[in-house]
Amino acid sequence: NAGVMQNPRHLVRRRGQEARLRCSPMKGHSHVYWYRQLPEEGLKFMVYLQKENIIDESGMPKERFSAEFPKEGPSILRIQQVVRGDSAAYFCASSPQGLYEQYFGPGTRLTVT
Amino acid sequence: EDKVVQSPLSLVVHEGDTVTLNCSYEVTNFRSLLWYKQEKKAPTFLFMLTSSGIEKKSGRLSSILDKKELFSILNITATQTGDSAVYLCAVLLNAGGTSYGKLTFGQGTILTVHP
Numbered sequence: 001n002a003g004v005m006q007n008p009r010h011l012v013r014r015r016g017q018e019a020r021l022r023c024s025p026m027k028g029h030s031h032v033y034w035y036r037q038l039p040e041e042g043l044k045f046m047v048y049l050q051k052e053n054i055i056d057e058s059g060m061p062k063e064r065f066s067a068e069f070p071k072e073g074p075s076i077l078r079i080q081q082v083v084r085g086d087s088a089a090y091f092c093a094s095s096p097q098g099l100y101e102q103y104f105g106p107g108t109r110l111t112v113t
Numbered sequence: 114e115d116k117v118v119q120s121p122l123s124l125v126v127h128e129g130d131t132v133t134l135n136c137s138y139e140v141t142n143f144r145s146l147l148w149y150k151q152e153k154k155a156p157t158f159l160f161m162l163t164s165s166g167i168e169k170k171s172g173r174l175s176s177i178l179d180k181k182e183l184f185s186i187l188n189i190t191a192t193q194t195g196d197s198a199v200y201l202c203a204v205l206l207n208a209g210g211t212s213y214g215k216l217t218f219g220q221g222t223i224l225t226v227h228p
Binding site: 003055103 | 201217218219220221
């Protein structure tokens with residue numbers, strides 16, 4: 001059973017470009033969470049999605065950031081017009097149901113130059 | 114504001130030592146407490162604790178939760194160099210009634226085990 005898959009593992013973008021991060025949950029998991037880990041800080045919740053629905057986006061910046069989890073395909077975290085402060089590791093996690101343990105992917109390390 | 118605090122922030126031991134990592138929390142809508150091990154990649158799930166006083170064990174690792182005093186400990190006995198990692202404590206909050214939860218993480222404890 002493959003774990004949570006994320007790609008790319010490393011992404012370099014120039015200021016003003018767009019970043020698209022992908023996450024495929026574990027087989028049988030329909031709940032996806034995105035977390036961000038800034039340098040020297042802990043993991044912080046960004047958004048929680050189920051198929052075709054955003055359930056909770058309370059941790060996501062209101063501008064430039066968006067997330068989706070379509071009926072087919074991976075979940076996408078999209079950051080428009082990236083700035084240096086967006087440089088971080090972005091982790092995706094999935095769970096079989098909402099109140100179960102969450103399993104994490106390897107993360108995407110975004111560097112904005 | 115929900116808060117999860119881990120101590121110590123870093124710890125250096127020698128192989129064979131026993132270590133105890135601490136996690137205290139002040140949150141609303143507590144559901145469970147989880148421990149993860151993070152090396153240079155994905156946080157790896159270790160334990161999920163929901164009930165007070167029941168020890169969970171996996172090999173040389175064990176953990177227990179005290180919901181009255183709002184803390185948990187993670188014990189590692191007979192440490193090995195492969196135990197070197199960041200250990201993360203996270204609290205799962207009931208964010209949507211009984212339908213879902215989201216994790217609030219502590220800052221982590223960096224454990225270094227020397228041969």
